[in-house]
Amino acid sequence: MDPATEETPDMAKSENLGLFLRIRPLLQSGVRGDRNPRFRRKSAFEPWFQKMCLRVKTSRSVTLSPPLALERGRTKTEVYDGFSQVFSPDSSQEEVYEKMMSPLVEDFLKGKSGMLAAFGPSGSGKTHTIFGCNRQPGMMPLALQQIFKETSDSTRSLFISIFEIRCEGGKEERVFDLSPNGVDLTMHRSTLKGLHEVVISDWRHGEFVISQALLRRATSPTNANSQSSRSQCVINLRIVDDKSNGEVNDQANDGVLIIVDLAGAEREKRTGNQGVRLLESNFINKTSMVFCLCLRSLLEHQKNPMKPLEKHFQDSLLTKYLRDYMEGKKRMALILTVKAGGEDYHNTSCLLKQASPYMEIKFNNEPSKRRLSPSFALKGYKEKLEVAEHEIQHLRESNLELEKELKDLKSLIEVQRLADDQVAEHEIQHLRESNLELEKELKDLKSLIEVHRLDDDQVAQEIQRLRESNLELEKELKYLKSLIEVQRLADDQVAEETQRLKESSLELEKEVKDLKSLIDVQISGDDQWDDSVVEDLPSPSKNAISPSKEDKDRLARRRKGKKWSSLEEDTLRAGVEQYGVGRWKLILTSNQDIFGERNAGGFEG
Numbered sequence: 001m002d003p004a005t006e007e008t009p010d011m012a013k014s015e016n017l018g019l020f021l022r023i024r025p026l027l028q029s030g031v032r033g034d035r036n037p038r039f040r041r042k043s044a045f046e047p048w049f050q051k052m053c054l055r056v057k058t059s060r061s062v063t064l065s066p067p068l069a070l071e072r073g074r075t076k077t078e079v080y081d082g083f084s085q086v087f088s089p090d091s092s093q094e095e096v097y098e099k100m101m102s103p104l105v106e107d108f109l110k111g112k113s114g115m116l117a118a119f120g121p122s123g124s125g126k127t128h129t130i131f132g133c134n135r136q137p138g139m140m141p142l143a144l145q146q147i148f149k150e151t152s153d154s155t156r157s158l159f160i161s162i163f164e165i166r167c168e169g170g171k172e173e174r175v176f177d178l179s180p181n182g183v184d185l186t187m188h189r190s191t192l193k194g195l196h197e198v199v200i201s202d203w204r205h206g207e208f209v210i211s212q213a214l215l216r217r218a219t220s221p222t223n224a225n226s227q228s229s230r231s232q233c234v235i236n237l238r239i240v241d242d243k244s245n246g247e248v249n250d251q252a253n254d255g256v257l258i259i260v261d262l263a264g265a266e267r268e269k270r271t272g273n274q275g276v277r278l279l280e281s282n283f284i285n286k287t288s289m290v291f292c293l294c295l296r297s298l299l300e301h302q303k304n305p306m307k308p309l310e311k312h313f314q315d316s317l318l319t320k321y322l323r324d325y326m327e328g329k330k331r332m333a334l335i336l337t338v339k340a341g342g343e344d345y346h347n348t349s350c351l352l353k354q355a356s357p358y359m360e361i362k363f364n365n366e367p368s369k370r371r372l373s374p375s376f377a378l379k380g381y382k383e384k385l386e387v388a389e390h391e392i393q394h395l396r397e398s399n400l401e402l403e404k405e406l407k408d409l410k411s412l413i414e415v416q417r418l419a420d421d422q423v424a425e426h427e428i429q430h431l432r433e434s435n436l437e438l439e440k441e442l443k444d445l446k447s448l449i450e451v452h453r454l455d456d457d458q459v460a461q462e463i464q465r466l467r468e469s470n471l472e473l474e475k476e477l478k479y480l481k482s483l484i485e486v487q488r489l490a491d492d493q494v495a496e497e498t499q500r501l502k503e504s505s506l507e508l509e510k511e512v513k514d515l516k517s518l519i520d521v522q523i524s525g526d527d528q529w530d531d532s533v534v535e536d537l538p539s540p541s542k543n544a545i546s547p548s549k550e551d552k553d554r555l556a557r558r559r560k561g562k563k564w565s566s567l568e569e570d571t572l573r574a575g576v577e578q579y580g581v582g583r584w585k586l587i588l589t590s591n592q593d594i595f596g597e598r599n600a601g602g603f604e605g
């Protein structure tokens with residue numbers, strides 16, 4: 001902070017923290033922002049008035065009664081009094097602006113820094129109050145309109161910066177600049193490094209910048225709110241006098257107006273959040289709790305200065321950023337937003353119990369004073385110079401450290417390079433060796449292949465030889481088959497001849513038997529001759545008894561046989577040599593074309 005314009009806390013001129021209460025109108029069941037099915041079911045048959053647990057008593061007080069369903073054990077109605085202003089559900093945005101925001105803006109234009117924070121459970125109307133919508137513009141757009149209305153003829157410029165603090169995936173808190181091209185920010189003490197400020201040309205431009213930023217803000221639907229804010233959103237307005245270089249101007253100031261839309265605390269049971277949503281609500285609840293702890297500690301410290309001011313602000317980025325406000329050094333106003341439905345009794349009761357004592361907190365309400373005396377200004381410049389020298393010294397030191405680090409890194413790189421070279425050499429050597437081994441292996445393989453190739457030739461030769469011998473065998477087989485066939489035919493003829501001989505033998509036997517019996521009869525006739533009988537006896541046959549008729553034919557045929565040619569005789573001789581004596585039929589069938597119609601019987605002679 002510029003020492004020439006430093007504020008001096010002066011509690012004698014202090015004022016109480018502005019604590020406002022706004023009751024959100026009951027929305028029809030089932031509409032956006034009232035989605036809990038448990039309560040939707042009830043709402044279907046309960047009259048509106050039965051559901052109200054919070055009623056406006058006066059412009060500064062309210063009564064809180066347990067809803068009918070909870071009344072049995074607790075009939076006590078509590079009164080909360082002393083608010084700067086209570087806004088009923090019918091209050092318009094303009095009314096809220098007039099009574100709450102306008103004085104803050106006027107003070108801001110006079111150079112007083114101030115902060116307004118909207119605080120309340122999820123879905124109770126914080127975002128609606130701060131930003132509103134097209135038809136019901138909230139505190140922010142209305143403030144822009146007032147600022148530009150009152151500074152239209154001056155040479156002052158308005159700067160806006162807007163950022164959010166959120167906790168991604170339930171891990172650490174992070175700050176995001178929501179202005180166009182904004183990036184992640186880091187917080188050092190209570191200052192954000194790199195936060196982008198936009199110069200606003202008129203209130204419409206300001207509205208546009210804010211609406212664009214809100215598009216980038218983290219929101220998501222929950223049971224309590226169809227578009228619940230999942231981050232703490234902070235807007236900074238700063239007015240700078242374009243001609244303030246050296247000139248004395250009472251209107252010129254470095255006042256800052258901060259507007260905070262806190263994410264609404266949520267009861268896990270109610271929201272039914274799970275997973276990432278649950279982690280988010282843990283972060284949201286924690287920030288709300290730290291915010292309250294800071295204010296409670298401030299209040300207790302102010303009531304009893306012996307009690308130290310706890311450093312709770314360190315426990316969240318939001319309270320860190322708002323440290324001056326959390327420690328009562330700058331002016332602050334709070335607007336508590338609540339829902340008045342029976343089902344919201346617990347949330348509303350908790351909030352009122354917790355926050356209503358804050359109305360006793362005091363802040364210094366003096367504008368930033370310019371120390372105009374030259375000696376004071378000189379002192380300020382000297383201090384600035386000291387800070388700058390200190391900074392330069394610090395930069396020099398850090399530069400030296402960086403140089404040292406760079407040197408270390410370079411030597412490290414050199415060492416690494418040498419090590420790499422060694423590794424590379426070793427690797428090359430290793431590769432060479434393995435290359436040699438591979439070459440040897442390749443050579444072995446080649447010779448193995450050659451050996452195999454020779455083996456293959458031998459195999460081919462063997463196959464050829466086998467094929468040829470196979471052909472020969474086939475030929476031989478064919479020949480043997482024909483031989484067998486011939487033999488079979490010869491055997492058939494032999495069988496036939498045998499059969500014929502058997503039959504002729506039987507005939508002969510029969511003839512011999514007949515003759516024998518005839519001879520017997522002849523002999524016995526000689527012994528007992530009977531002339532009567534003799535006449536009937538057959539005379540002996542004139543035919544020779546032997547040979548038989550067939551033999552006779554055969555003999556006759558042989559006698560009448562064709563004369564043997566020399567070819568037939570040679571063939572017969574060759575047949576005898578080949579098959580042996582007596583194999584006449586075989587000789588005949590093997591040479592049928594030569595012997596023609598001769599039969600094997602004729603060969604014997």
Ligand SMILES: Nc1ncnc2c1ncn2[C@@H]1O[C@H](COP(=O)(O)OP(=O)(O)OP(=O)(O)O)[C@@H](O)[C@H]1O
Nearest residue numbers: 024033122123124125126127128225228229263264
């Ligand atoms: N005064 C009001 N008049 C009309 N509608 C309202 C009013 N206050 C809130 N609402 C409506 O109620 C719903 C919830 O409001 P809003 O989003 O502002 O809640 P919130 O407190 O910011 O919730 P969260 O903490 O979850 O972001 C919105 O649809 C909003 O338009």
